[in-house]
Amino acid sequence: MLPLLERRPPAGYGVLTTTGRRTGIPRSKCVRVIRRGDRAYLVALRPPHLAVSRPDAVQAWVLNMRADPRVRLRIGDGAFDGAAFEITGAPDLARARAAICDTVYPFDYGECLLHLRGVPTRSKIRRLHRYWFDTGIPVVIRLN
Secondary structure, rough: OHHHHHOOOOOEEEEEEOOOOOOOOOEEEEEEEEEOOOOOEEEOOOOOHHHHHHHHOOOHHHHHHHHHHHHEEOOOOEEEEEEEEEEEOOHHHHHHHHHHHOOOOOHHHHHHHOOOOOOOOOHHHHHHHHHHHHHEEEEEEEEO
């Protein structure tokens, strides 16, 4: 999906660019991201079997972010530099959960078709987002 979304990501999606921790080469990844003011929230997803068998396993972009939190985020209204961090505090988790789980964009309906059976509905999409939030790694990007 990256080539399709790189030019102008739809609402609720973006292209996150981190710096490779070993190579120093920019690495881009399509992500679901919700912007709230000078913050952008996203979740590093984990496949269900990994969340259970290897809860410490993470995607390469998370390892890159941990090594160098400076990132670039391209979303519908522009490209922004920022610093990305895993969310740990309760107030920040609550804000991130509300932003990620309660927000539904038109593109989410198509994504829901890929993951859940039946006709996509707002409640199904929110349930899917809650599942991703609960099993994934919530991240905040403080935009410059």
